[in-house]
Amino acid sequence: MTERVRVAVLAGGPSAEHEVSLQSAQAVFNALPRDLYEPVAVVVDRRGRWPVELRRDLVDVVFPVLHGPFGEDGVVQGHLETLGLPYVGCGVMASAVGMNKVAMRRAFLAEGIPVTPHVWFTEHEWRATTDHPGLVKSLDWPMYVKPAGMGSSIGISRVTCVEELRAGVELALAHDRTVVVEQGVTAREIVCGVLGGHDTPDTSVPGELIVPGDWLDYEAKYLSRAEIAAIPAVLPERVAEDVRELALRAFRAIGGYGLSRVDFLYEEDTGRLYVLEINTMPGFTSRSVYARCWAASGVPYPDLLRRLVDLAFARSGS
Incomplete structure (x- = not known):
């Protein structure tokens, strides 16, 4: 019998998408054909701590089922590159x-x-002015306010007035220091x-x-x-x-x-x-x-x- 490929299924991580990652990874773990693969669950905790050090003598390939910052932005991909481990998905640059x-x-x-009309600004630019409508003057209501580096619809708001814009930006800034505001269509x-x-x-x-x-x-x-x-x-x-x-x-x-x-x-x-x-x-x-x-x-x-x-x-x- 051919030796099965050992697949490390990475899950969890410190991002706000930790729970989504656990669900995704469980589905991958369960569906990997057992005649070909030996899946190994590796759950990174919310503080970014690994339960085991990945090495080529432990696993053959890594399936990083991680969403959001740390797992989907090139950080884990770069780590796996330094370990010399093959991994599923986009590389460092494309992920970032x-x-x-x-x-x-x-x-x-x-x-x-x-792409839809949009603007972006940093937290510093937002705090440095009281003319918040001026930052989005090229757009019309409604708008969508998003943290620049987050997924799974986390930190996103649909806004229809200046008061909602301010609240939406504050929510987005809780997740990222850069905010994107998109024209609603x-x-x-x-x-x-x-x-x-x-x-x-x-x-x-x-x-x-x-x-x-x-x-x-x-x-x-x-x-x-x-x-x-x-x-x-x-x-x-x-x-x-x-x-x-x-x-x-x-x-x-x-x-x-x-x-x-x-x-x-x-x-x-x-x-x-x-x-x-x-x-x-x-x-x-x-x-x-x-x-x-x-x-x-x-x-x-x-x-x-x-x-x-x-x-x-x-x-x-x-």
């Missing part, structure tokens, strides 16, 4: 750019990828999965997020039992093709590798598509849309995990 909403948009704009929320290496990545069928209110917040994503996605999305063929093409362009713009989920806003009235963001380690829970989009594209969950592990080895030359 993909996690930061300012750097991400700069990369997109440099490649001519459409009336649009459908579309997602598309990317899977593959630098040269020939593939895209999944697009899915659509079912938004119960003005936007899909943390509670709707992870705590509600209501359906959150329609897969595949019902779109005109041309729009679906544009979604997949833009997803590849966004993936390449940040230097992506392995996997990403690209989120879009689709204005039906105008036909415009905006790339909202790219997630370099999307959720892997039973409700998460990345795996569901690939299942609808003919790649069931265990096969998806196998392809991701194979890509990790391919990048490392193992």
Whole structure:
């Protein structure tokens, strides 16, 4: 019998997305085919402490199912690079750019990828002025206020007036020292999965997020039992093709590798598509849309995990 590949499934971490990571990692741990892999659970605690020191004599490859700062922003990826361990997903640069909403948009704009109108400012700039409306004068209400380096809809507010703007910025600053404010648009929320290496990545069928209110917040994503996605999305063929093409362009713009989920806003009235963001380690829970989009594209969950592990080895030359 061929010796099974030892896969360290990293979970937890010190970010606000600790609980989401535990759910995702549990799903990955359970679904890794046992005839091929020997999964090893490695839960990093909320203070960033590791239960074991990873080494090549203990594990063969790492699946960092970590979301948010520390796990999705290049920090863990850099650590694994120093250890010489193959790992699933984007590298240091792509992870860092993909996690930061300012750097991400700069990369997109440099490649001519459409994004919604937005502004950004630091905590110092916010505290240094009383003219808070002046910081967002190029935008119209409603707006969305977001911490630059956080995911899972944490720290995000929809604001419709100056008082709400001030409260939303304070909430965002609790998570990051840089804040992004985006123009709100009336649009459908579309997602598309990317899977593959630098040269020939593939895209999944697009899915659509079912938004119960003005936007899909943390509670709707992870705590509600209501359906959150329609897969595949019902779109005109041309729009679906544009979604997949833009997803590849966004993936390449940040230097992506392995996997990403690209989120879009689709204005039906105008036909415009905006790339909202790219997630370099999307959720892997039973409700998460990345795996569901690939299942609808003919790649069931265990096969998806196998392809991701194979890509990790391919990048490392193992």
